[in-house]
Amino acid sequence: MDQGNAHKSVIVRIEGRVQGVWYRGWTVDEATRRNLQGWVRNRADGSVEAQFAGSKDAVDAMLEACWKGPTAARVSKVTPTPAPPPTEPGFQTLPTQ
Helix, strand or coil, rough: HHHHHCCEEEEEEEEEEEECCCCCHHHHHHHHCCCCCEEEEEECCCCCEEEEEEEEHHHHHHHHHCCCHHHHHHHEEEEECCCCCCCCCEEEEECCC
16 A cells, blocks of 8 residues: 555644744644644644644645744744544644743
8 A cells, every 4th residue: 555645643832933924824724735724823832733634745845844933933842742633624724822
């Protein structure tokens, strides 16, 4: 079986200079372009949290892209954790938590 087409779902915490730099908007654009489902939100501690679900290759590519982010971002840590798939279709921005 081709593991590249297997389904993968993660929740990821992105730390560094990631709020106030259009990180959430960039994430929506990048995840949508990769045909991923999930969400993104700011966290009260200054990090960004997101869920990415889709093909293993697309999720892995998105996780790699999270290290760069938009131009003004300075990412210091990307921590993915396996998660159940999202229940809502599409990719959306959620309120800060």
